[in-house]
Amino acid sequence: MNFDDSDVKIFSDGNKKSDSFDEVSIIAEMTKQRSNGNVDRAKKLGQHLANIFVDEPHLLHMLEGEVGKLEFDGDIMYQIKVLLVFTAEYCINHSLHALLANTAVNSMYETVSSKAFEFYDRLDDAAEYSFYYLAVRKGVDIPANIGISFAMLCGKEKDGYFSELGTKLFEVTKNEIENIIDLYEFIN
Numbered sequence: 001m002n003f004d005d006s007d008v009k010i011f012s013d014g015n016k017k018s019d020s021f022d023e024v025s026i027i028a029e030m031t032k033q034r035s036n037g038n039v040d041r042a043k044k045l046g047q048h049l050a051n052i053f054v055d056e057p058h059l060l061h062m063l064e065g066e067v068g069k070l071e072f073d074g075d076i077m078y079q080i081k082v083l084l085v086f087t088a089e090y091c092i093n094h095s096l097h098a099l100l101a102n103t104a105v106n107s108m109y110e111t112v113s114s115k116a117f118e119f120y121d122r123l124d125d126a127a128e129y130s131f132y133y134l135a136v137r138k139g140v141d142i143p144a145n146i147g148i149s150f151a152m153l154c155g156k157e158k159d160g161y162f163s164e165l166g167t168k169l170f171e172v173t174k175n176e177i178e179n180i181i182d183l184y185e186f187i188n
Contacts, residue, residue, distance in 0.1 A: 046107025091177040
């Protein structure tokens with residue numbers, strides 16, 4: 001059986017133009033975001049959020065008015081902080097252009113890493129985010145599904161209090177982070 005080379009096309013010439021165009025548009029977008037100050041805003045946003053998360057006494061005090069006193073052992077406190085950091089990343093990704101979101105998230109993790117390495121190291125190896133991403137992907141009653149995932153990750157899946165706490169933590173944190181993002185006045 002004879003094959004003609006024209007029958008086997010792995011790459012077409014059109015892909016090269018498309019790739020080149022994508023690179024040019026990405027560079028143009030980065031230049032625009034850098035020149036209008038949005039890149040600096042994104043870095044500062046990430047640092048600001050990280051500083052909130054690593055200051056546990058202040059964080060707990062801020063949450064107390066919304067969810068009550070949070071006095072749990074280290075593992076549950078860790079799960080609370082993971083949920084809060086996930087919620088921050090969720091909000092950033094839903095509120096900002098992809099390039100800015102990436103900058104803000106990287107800045108947040110760099111700051112967490114430098115100020116709370118043990119937490120960052122444990123978070124970096126954790127699978128908790130997978131459960132929260134699945135809860136978000138369901139697309140139906142995201143806060144309730146986040147709460148269910150939170151309770152499960154705390155080992156309290158049959159305890160309605162923990163599901164409600166996870167839901168409330170997600171909602172309160174989401175609202176607060178959306179307000180913080182607005183304060184940075186990103187330019188469209």
